[in-house]
Amino acid sequence: MISKEEMVRSVPQKGFFGHPKGLFTLFFTEFWERFSYYGMRAILLYYMYYELNKGGLGLDQATANSIMAIYGSLVYMSGIIGGWIADRLLGTTRTVFYGGVLIMFGHMVLSLPSGVTTLFISMGLIIIGTGLLKPNVSSIVGDIYAETDPRRDSGFSIFYMGINLGAFIAPFIVGTVGQTYNFHLGFGLAAIGMFIGLIVFLATKKKYLGLAGSQVPNPLTAEDRKRVFSRILIGALIIAVLGFILIKAGIMTFDVFTMTVSVLGIIIPTLYFIVMYRSPKTNADEKSRLLAYIPLFVAAMMFWAIAEQGSIILAQYADQRTDLTIGSFELQSSWFQSLNPLFIITLAPVFAWLWIKLGDRQPSTSRKFSFGLLFAGLSFLIMIIPAYMNGTETLVSPWWLVLSFLLVVLGELLLSPVGLSATTKLAPSAFAAQTMSLWFMTNASAQAINAQIVKLYSPENEIVYFGIIGTVSIVLGLLLFLLAPIIQKAMRGVK
Known part of the structure; x- marks a missing residue:
C-alpha cells in the first residue's frame, strides 16, 4: 500500500502557478471534459426538437425537455458507480481515463447523422463515462497535496476555475457551429474536445501525477471479484431481458x-437516510445531525430543480421567446448557456472574500441555504414580468434571461459550496464517503423530479409555470429561515 507521503513525493511540487505539476494535468483534463459536456448540452435540446428539415430529430418539445432532465439525473447518479469502481477495481487515474474514452465515443456517436436510437446509445456512453471521470478526477486533486499543504484550497479553486472556463467557452464554439452549420459538426467538436483532454492526460500523467490515483484503496479479493462480477452479470442480464420483454409488450414506454x-x-x-440513521455505527449526536441535514437536502433539491432548468426551459425560452437581434448582430440561443459559468467565475472570489470578511458574523448554514432558495425563486418570478407586460406572443429582451441567470448564480454561490462543506461536517464518520454521494444526489433527484415538471411548460402558460415554481422556492426559503435555530441546535455544535 502506497502511503500518502510517498504519493505526494512522487508528484513534482512546483510548476503550475506555484502548485504541483499534476494540477496542470487535472486542470486541462477537466477543462476539456467540461468543454465537451457543456458544448454538447448547449445544442442537445435544440437537436432533439428541431424539425428534420432543420437538422433535428423532430421530437415533441415536452418529450425533449423530459429527456434532458432524465439525462442530467442519470449523469449524477452514475457518479456512485464511478466511485465504487475506482475504490474497489481500477484506482482513480485508470477510471478517469476509461471514463474519458467512453465520453469521447458518446460524442462521436452523436456526430453521426442518425436517429433516436443513436441518441440514446450516445447518452448511455456519456452517462457511464461521466460517472467514471467526474468524481474521480476531483479525488486525484486531493492526492497531489499533503494534508497540511496550505496550497490545497487554492489548488481546488484553480481546478474549479478550469471546470467553469471549459463550460463558459463551449457554447460559443460548439453552439455556434451546431446551430449555424450542422448539429453533428457541433457534436464532433465536443468529441474532439474530449480527445484533446485524453491526450493531455496520457502525455503528462506519468511525469506530473506520479503515484497519485494509481492504487486501488479498497481492492476486491480474487474471491470477491468472482462473486461481484457474477452478480453484476446476472443482474445486467435480468435487466436486459426484462427490459426487452417490457418494451416489446409496450409496457416500458418512455413515459414509464x-x-x-x-x-x-x-x-x-x-x-x-434510513440506513445511516438506523445503523449501530451512527451515534446519538450523528443521528441528530442527520435529521438536521434532511431540510438542507430538501432545500438543495428545490434549488437544483430551478437551476438545472437553465439548460432546459430557459434554453427553450432563449430559442423561442427571446429577441436574438442586437442591432445588426445576431445572437445564438445556445450562447446563454455560458452565462452561468461566467457569473460563477466573476462572483465566486467576491463570496469567498465576503465570508472571510464577515467571519463569525456570517449567516448560519441553514440561513445561507434559505437565501439561496430566495434568489432561485426570484430568478423564476422575474420571468413573469415580460409575459405580464407584453403577453406571450412577442419576443422579449435578452436582458431578462441575463438577470435570471445572475440571480440563480447568486443562489448557487450561497448554497452549493456551503452545502459541500456542511455535508463533510454533518456526515456520520462511518458513512463519510456515502454522505458525499448523497449530496450529489440532491442534483440527481431534482432533475429526476424535473423530468415530470418540465413537461408542463409552454409559452402560453409560462406565467403560471414560473410563478408557481418560483413561489414554492421562496416559501421553502422563508420556512427554512424560520427553522434555522432548531436546525442549528440539532447540528450539535457544528456551525
Missing part, C-alpha cells in the same frame, strides 16, 4: 421509464 427514474430519485436518498 422517466416516471421510474423520477421515483428512484426520491427512493434512493430516502433509503440512504
Whole structure:
C-alpha cells in the first residue's frame, strides 16, 4: 500500500502557478471534459426538437425537455458507480481515463447523422463515462497535496476555475457551429474536445501525477471479484431481458421509464437516510445531525430543480421567446448557456472574500441555504414580468434571461459550496464517503423530479409555470429561515 507521503513525493511540487505539476494535468483534463459536456448540452435540446428539415430529430418539445432532465439525473447518479469502481477495481487515474474514452465515443456517436436510437446509445456512453471521470478526477486533486499543504484550497479553486472556463467557452464554439452549420459538426467538436483532454492526460500523467490515483484503496479479493462480477452479470442480464420483454409488450414506454427514474430519485436518498440513521455505527449526536441535514437536502433539491432548468426551459425560452437581434448582430440561443459559468467565475472570489470578511458574523448554514432558495425563486418570478407586460406572443429582451441567470448564480454561490462543506461536517464518520454521494444526489433527484415538471411548460402558460415554481422556492426559503435555530441546535455544535 502506497502511503500518502510517498504519493505526494512522487508528484513534482512546483510548476503550475506555484502548485504541483499534476494540477496542470487535472486542470486541462477537466477543462476539456467540461468543454465537451457543456458544448454538447448547449445544442442537445435544440437537436432533439428541431424539425428534420432543420437538422433535428423532430421530437415533441415536452418529450425533449423530459429527456434532458432524465439525462442530467442519470449523469449524477452514475457518479456512485464511478466511485465504487475506482475504490474497489481500477484506482482513480485508470477510471478517469476509461471514463474519458467512453465520453469521447458518446460524442462521436452523436456526430453521426442518425436517429433516436443513436441518441440514446450516445447518452448511455456519456452517462457511464461521466460517472467514471467526474468524481474521480476531483479525488486525484486531493492526492497531489499533503494534508497540511496550505496550497490545497487554492489548488481546488484553480481546478474549479478550469471546470467553469471549459463550460463558459463551449457554447460559443460548439453552439455556434451546431446551430449555424450542422448539429453533428457541433457534436464532433465536443468529441474532439474530449480527445484533446485524453491526450493531455496520457502525455503528462506519468511525469506530473506520479503515484497519485494509481492504487486501488479498497481492492476486491480474487474471491470477491468472482462473486461481484457474477452478480453484476446476472443482474445486467435480468435487466436486459426484462427490459426487452417490457418494451416489446409496450409496457416500458418512455413515459414509464422517466416516471421510474423520477421515483428512484426520491427512493434512493430516502433509503440512504434510513440506513445511516438506523445503523449501530451512527451515534446519538450523528443521528441528530442527520435529521438536521434532511431540510438542507430538501432545500438543495428545490434549488437544483430551478437551476438545472437553465439548460432546459430557459434554453427553450432563449430559442423561442427571446429577441436574438442586437442591432445588426445576431445572437445564438445556445450562447446563454455560458452565462452561468461566467457569473460563477466573476462572483465566486467576491463570496469567498465576503465570508472571510464577515467571519463569525456570517449567516448560519441553514440561513445561507434559505437565501439561496430566495434568489432561485426570484430568478423564476422575474420571468413573469415580460409575459405580464407584453403577453406571450412577442419576443422579449435578452436582458431578462441575463438577470435570471445572475440571480440563480447568486443562489448557487450561497448554497452549493456551503452545502459541500456542511455535508463533510454533518456526515456520520462511518458513512463519510456515502454522505458525499448523497449530496450529489440532491442534483440527481431534482432533475429526476424535473423530468415530470418540465413537461408542463409552454409559452402560453409560462406565467403560471414560473410563478408557481418560483413561489414554492421562496416559501421553502422563508420556512427554512424560520427553522434555522432548531436546525442549528440539532447540528450539535457544528456551525
